[in-house]
Amino acid sequence: MNPTRISFIRSALCQHFRKDPNSSKPFEGLRIIDVGCGGGLLCEPLSRMGARVTGIDAVEKNINIALLHAVRDPLTASIDYRCTTAEQLVQEQEQFDAVISLEVIEHVADPQEFVKSLAALTVDNSAVVISTINRTIRSYFMAIVAAEYILGWDLFSMW
Numbered sequence: 001m002n003p004t005r006i007s008f009i010r011s012a013l014c015q016h017f018r019k020d021p022n023s024s025k026p027f028e029g030l031r032i033i034d035v036g037c038g039g040g041l042l043c044e045p046l047s048r049m050g051a052r053v054t055g056i057d058a059v060e061k062n063i064n065i066a067l068l069h070a071v072r073d074p075l076t077a078s079i080d081y082r083c084t085t086a087e088q089l090v091q092e093q094e095q096f097d098a099v100i101s102l103e104v105i106e107h108v109a110d111p112q113e114f115v116k117s118l119a120a121l122t123v124d125n126s127a128v129v130i131s132t133i134n135r136t137i138r139s140y141f142m143a144i145v146a147a148e149y150i151l152g153w154d155l156f157s158m159w
Contacts, residue, residue, distance in 0.1 A: 005102070006045050009129060013098055016127045025050030030097040033121060035086045036104030040066030044076045046100075054080040054096070056089065086117040096121055100129045 014021040017030065028050035034042050037055030039062055047053045047070075057063050060083045070076040086101075099121045108114040118128055 005131075006042075009042075009046075009100065010049065012129065013127055017097070027051035032098040032100065033089075033094075033096045035099065035101040035118060035121075036107075037066060037081070038062045040070055040076075040079065040081065042100065042102060043079050043081070044070060044073070047076045047079050051098075052078075052080075054082065054094075056082050056084050056086070058083070058085050086114065086121060090117050090120040094121060095123045096126065097123060098127045098129070102129075102131045103133060105130060105132050 010026065011021060013019070013030070013032075014026050019026040026049055027046060030051045031054070032046050032051040033054045033056065034040075034046070035056055037043050037057050040055055043053045043055040043066065055063075055066055057066075063081045063083045066079070066081050070079050070081070099118050101118060105111050105114055115130070118130065122128060
């Protein structure tokens, strides 16, 4: 995970929840979900910062990769990885202090419904962080065509 992204997420969540950004565990007491977690690249740093983390992905292979890696570190072994969707968790009435979804929305069939599902996963005074690739020809070529088709990278299960 890009350190700049981690820094941004840390800063935004610390500001929102009035947490000390200089603390080694600023997310202690927060329940955070990473929707479309892939191999757990964001879940692990969130866990190390004290959050109770749930990582979900619709692809079982991604969850298996995340589990294999997380158990190697006592600070990340408690991450709750599940092969499921945001929509399923809404039906189960799960809710979180913060909902994060990075580079997923461009892959879903109905982005509006997906965002509604993310919002439904929140408790009062929650934070939601969503990112997506810029919608330019260059961004599409670099992120999708080059990475996935030319280089053969599976962007959702890379580790």
